[in-house]
Amino acid sequence: MRGRPRIGDDQVVELAEMFRLMSDPTRLRIILACLDAPAAVGEMADRLGISASLVSHHLRLLRAARLLQADRRGRQVFYAVQDEHIRSMLSDMVDHVAEVDAEAETGG
Amino acid sequence: MRGRPRIGDDQVVELAEMFRLMSDPTRLRIILACLDAPAAVGEMADRLGISASLVSHHLRLLRAARLLQADRRGRQVFYAVQDEHIRSMLSDMVDHVAEVDAEAETGG
């Protein structure tokens, strides 16, 4: 039994940083808003009911961490999830919470 | 094409809260320390080189969120990851960062 790979301190910090980026509800909503398809900044702001400025501040962090990637088209900037692993992990987590919630509703 | 399940605001907040708990390096190390097998508080403190008080403070949050579960044996209290989904997600993430790191080392 080798067990799972041991990861070093630097990698724990890196991993924690990824979680930190997804740990704010507003920021998580932004990530989820462009999980399936690229979304423009104003579009997200409208959908989430927050200012474009706030969206942009959060996007800066997500861009810096290479979690999202920007793509300018005319005067709009579209954002999409860059890290495939994060995307599939988030999909799983979304499915999971949806599932747990459905169970709770039917009296699980 | 139905797409993935839509999750509501409450569930986003819930999900963000889970990520928040894993977003602090110290707390993440604590979770990882009892990922494969239950670990006692003092044991973790020693292994991580931090005070038992600090470990205990973090454990309180993790317990409250039902991420970890406590099990007293004599004077020691052993903690283990309670949520199976979180455990497997974390295993995946650990594998992922270990992989990415290995690739980087070999010049990927």
Add this chain to the structure above:
DNA sequence: GGCATGGCTGAACAGATCTTCAACTGTTCA
């Protein structure tokens, strides 16, 4: 009971974080 061990808790403080507001850059179209 008394003591040692292992763990928990509350207060306090430094540092980080989220949000808002105002001002700025870049792009399109007339």
Add this chain to the structure above:
DNA sequence: TGAACAGTTGAAGATCTGTTCAGCCATGCC
């Protein structure tokens, strides 16, 4: 060129968070 639209940025402030320190509860053994 100028105006309007889309997004970005920096400063400021209230709030939250991680850590330390001191003291407290619980268990096991003499």
